[in-house]
Structures are given as C-alpha cells and as structure tokens.
Amino acid sequence: MFFGIEWDTSSQWAFAVSIFPILLHGLVVTLEATVVGFFIALLLGLVLAALKSAPTRFVRWPAKVVTEFIRDTPLLIQLFFLFYVLPEFGLTLPAFLTGALALGVQYSAYTSEVYRGGLEAVAKGQREAARALNLAPARTFTHVILPQAIPRIIPALGNYLVSIMKDVPVLSVVTVLEMLGVAKIIGDRTGGYLIPISMVGGLYLIMTIVASLGVRYLDTHLPKRGLSLK
Amino acid sequence: MNDANPDRDTHNGRDVNKGRDPIIKFDKVVKRFGDHVVLDELDFEVKRGEKVTIIGPSGSGKSTVLRILMTLEEINDGVVYVGGQPLWHQWRREQLIPASEQHLRQMRSQLGMVFQQFNLFPHMTVLRNLTEAPVQVGGVAKAEARKRGMELLEMVGLADQANKYPHQLSGGQQQRVGIARALAMRPKIMLFDEPTSALDPELVGEVLNVIRTLADEHDLTMLLVTHEMHFARQVSDRICFFDKGRIKEQGTPEEIFTAPKEERTRAFLKAVLDPDD
Numbered sequence: 001m002f003f004g005i006e007w008d009t010s011s012q013w014a015f016a017v018s019i020f021p022i023l024l025h026g027l028v029v030t031l032e033a034t035v036v037g038f039f040i041a042l043l044l045g046l047v048l049a050a051l052k053s054a055p056t057r058f059v060r061w062p063a064k065v066v067t068e069f070i071r072d073t074p075l076l077i078q079l080f081f082l083f084y085v086l087p088e089f090g091l092t093l094p095a096f097l098t099g100a101l102a103l104g105v106q107y108s109a110y111t112s113e114v115y116r117g118g119l120e121a122v123a124k125g126q127r128e129a130a131r132a133l134n135l136a137p138a139r140t141f142t143h144v145i146l147p148q149a150i151p152r153i154i155p156a157l158g159n160y161l162v163s164i165m166k167d168v169p170v171l172s173v174v175t176v177l178e179m180l181g182v183a184k185i186i187g188d189r190t191g192g193y194l195i196p197i198s199m200v201g202g203l204y205l206i207m208t209i210v211a212s213l214g215v216r217y218l219d220t221h222l223p224k225r226g227l228s229l230k
Numbered sequence: 231m232n233d234a235n236p237d238r239d240t241h242n243g244r245d246v247n248k249g250r251d252p253i254i255k256f257d258k259v260v261k262r263f264g265d266h267v268v269l270d271e272l273d274f275e276v277k278r279g280e281k282v283t284i285i286g287p288s289g290s291g292k293s294t295v296l297r298i299l300m301t302l303e304e305i306n307d308g309v310v311y312v313g314g315q316p317l318w319h320q321w322r323r324e325q326l327i328p329a330s331e332q333h334l335r336q337m338r339s340q341l342g343m344v345f346q347q348f349n350l351f352p353h354m355t356v357l358r359n360l361t362e363a364p365v366q367v368g369g370v371a372k373a374e375a376r377k378r379g380m381e382l383l384e385m386v387g388l389a390d391q392a393n394k395y396p397h398q399l400s401g402g403q404q405q406r407v408g409i410a411r412a413l414a415m416r417p418k419i420m421l422f423d424e425p426t427s428a429l430d431p432e433l434v435g436e437v438l439n440v441i442r443t444l445a446d447e448h449d450l451t452m453l454l455v456t457h458e459m460h461f462a463r464q465v466s467d468r469i470c471f472f473d474k475g476r477i478k479e480q481g482t483p484e485e486i487f488t489a490p491k492e493e494r495t496r497a498f499l500k501a502v503l504d505p506d507d
Contacts, residue, residue, distance in 0.1 A: 123347075123349075125345060125347050125349035126349060126351065128300075128302050128345070128349060129345065129349035129350070129351070131300075131301065131302060131338075132300050132302070132338070132341075132342070132343040132345075132412070133362070133363035133367065133411070133412075133415060134335055134338050134339055134363060134367045134415070135362070135363055135366060135367060136366070136367070139366055143362070143366075144351055147353045148352065148353055223353070225352040225353050225395065225397060226351075226352055226353030227353055228353050228354070228355075228395065229351075229353055229354045229355075229358055230354075230355055230358055230393075
C-alpha cells in the first residue's frame, strides 16, 4: 500500500492497473518540480543575463564565473550541497523546494545564455536605426529588440523545459517522491521492479514527445521576423 | 540650387550671416579603430542646404564621417559641430566636456540617416516604421503621424504598400521606405550611407530618383556616400574625394570628374568609371 492505494499482485496486468494511480501521484510531483524549477530558471537566468551584459566588468566577470561554475558541476552535487551542506549552516529547506531550487539554479546557467544569444542575434543595424531615430533605450529594447528576440528565445527555452522534466528523477535521492522514486518504492515493497519502472519510462516518453511537439510547433509558428506591430 | 559662396569665410567664428555658417564642421577630427587611423585630423565643412557627395576607396573613412554625425561612432579627438554646436561635446564653464546622452539626443534630432542595409524594423508594417519615432520621440499624435507617414509614402511612391511588412517589398521599395522613415523626423540634414550598394542593379534607379527629388529641396542639407558616380555628378554641389582618412581633393562635380588635380583622384575615378581597363 502506498498513498492509501492497495496494489493487486494477482496478475501482472492487474498489478500494472493497480499501481497506475500511485504513479500518477508521483507524476503530479514531477510536473510540479518541473514547473517550479523552470520558473526559477527563467527568472534567475534573466538576472544572470542582465549581470553578464552589465557595463562594468566587476559585475560581468563574477556573473560569468558563477554561470560557468554552475554549468560545469553536476546537478547532483548542487543538490547535495543544498540539501545536506546548507543545514549545517542553519538553513534547512523542505525537500521539494530544495530539489526545485537545484534544478532552477542549474538551468539558469543555460537560460541566461539563451536570453543573451537571443538578444545579441538581433542585427546590430536594428539598434543603429533605433538610435538614429532617437528612440529611447527602453523603448528600443521593448519595441525593437525584444519582439525580434522572443521568437528565437521561446523554442530554446522550451527545449530546456523538457530537459528539466527529464532531470527531475535525480530529486528522488533527497527524498522527493517524484514518479521514479515512487516506482522504486513500489518495487522495493513488492519485489517487482520491471512493471513500475517500465511504466514510468512509458509515461516519460509520452510527456517528452508531447512537449517536444509543442516546442516544434512554437518553432515553426512563431513569426521569424518578430512579433508583429501594426 | 545652392548659391556657391566664393567668399566663404573659412575662419567663421563671428560671422553674422547665418546662411554662410557651416551646418556641419569637422575640426581636426581623429577616429581610430585600434591601431588603424580611420580619420586623420579631418577638417571638413558642409554649408546649410549644400548637397555633398563623398567618394573614395573603401576604408578611406567615408562612411565613418556619416556614422560619427549620426552619433553611432564616437570620435577620439577633435570637435564636430552641427548647426554651430559641438556634437560630441558640450560647453561647461567655457570648456568642452564629453556630451551627455541628453545632449546627444537633442543633437540627433537634426539628422536623419539612410542605411546601406535599410535597417527597417522587420516586425513593423511599413507605415508603423514611419510613425514609431514621430509618435514616441517627437510626441506627434498618432493620427497626425499616420497622415504625415502616408504623405511621405506617397512621395516615395509606396502609398499602396503602407500595411505590408518590409520583407514583402523589393529591396528598392524597402530603401524608399528607409528614406521616408528618416524624413518622418523632419531632419535638417540627411545622411545617405551607400543607399544603393545592397540593391540589384535594376532597382537602383527608383531609389536614386527619390534622392534626386529630395536634392531639389532647397533647405535640406545632404551628405551622400555612394559609388554611383554619374548620379553624384548630377545631384551634388560638391564632391569630396577621401583617401586615408583625409580629403585628398574636393571641388564641383565638373572639377573633380573632368579635371582632377591629384594623381590619386584620377586613378580612383579611372578605376570606378572604366573598371574593365
């Protein structure tokens, strides 16, 4: 029994059907961690991108070092650091929050590059034309640069959303009951791992295929020349 | 077109006759990119209403002159004056200090620029390209800006394309929009940076025709960088031949094209006018 739901081991088919609702509990946690982690990555990435293009190198440089550090260390180490090391300094976060934060921090290094690349890909001539027309820097950013950068940025961010979803099982090592962790516990208690873990694999496959199709749709349907302004 | 001033006072300073003041003046302007000297203590003047074409080999600093005027490129030394006021500097306690962004904004409003690559905003309709700056910067009412935008499109022969996006137009049409967009801010000085260099040969004429119409405007000062020598000869009051960051030779189109004094000018003109030789 798990989450108050009994499993039926009378046949393999019955077993699969009976544990499906249990796995769905885990699935909800997986999706929650994905969404929260992605949200953190979007915001933190924006901050890092801004710092990395700051006018002074005393800001730029540390931001680059931090980004590189995050990117070049495994997610698991960052996770252990947040979960086991921080409490030694008196800061204890709930397991779920720790996991989502680790995902968000890890992926902020990537999203910050997406933002920066998207903004830099807007042709230099666009900034020059805006300057020649005396458009204010803020207006240039919101009405000239951003509308042209967003169609490049969104599909790339979507790809990282899929990646985050696939990294969520790592959180099981810090006791977050996401889908794979739940499947493993079912296996531990029933002695049958094949069915629960295969089911998790199948569910993942469905989710990533749907998400990837979504990203591809965005990629082909976002206007290449920018969000149009009449 | 323009009354050539034989007795032009090159010392200027306290000249009371405003019409004789240069609207553009480069005073020993130096521009470097790294070790490469692009403008070498350049002295250069353009009078109000004058149409001046800059010619010369690539890398001679032609476009840099325009880009400095449009405040897209800073200068390393010297002073640039526009309308009698320093462009990259401002006066404080009778000293020239580097210009503030506010000063640059104010100075920029006198100039309009047409780019080689058009640089239209691809996500805005043709009309929006023309109204964005007047509404946002000039504080013109939207309806008024649209009316003026349509008049300008009429002038460049593109009134029927107002609601299209730039990529739906030909290169020549895009550049005509580029000209109209610059004019929408009512500049006193128009800068044309190789406006036809990115165009297919059959589209050059329609753009030159628009520029020719503008050249008939008495008050508008025009500074043009181009490789279209025949066109330069027709519309210019003066031709400046640039070489190695300086004006090697300048004069009326007649003087430059029929009797260039400098060997360097002759060689350049021969190369561009009879490229097959």
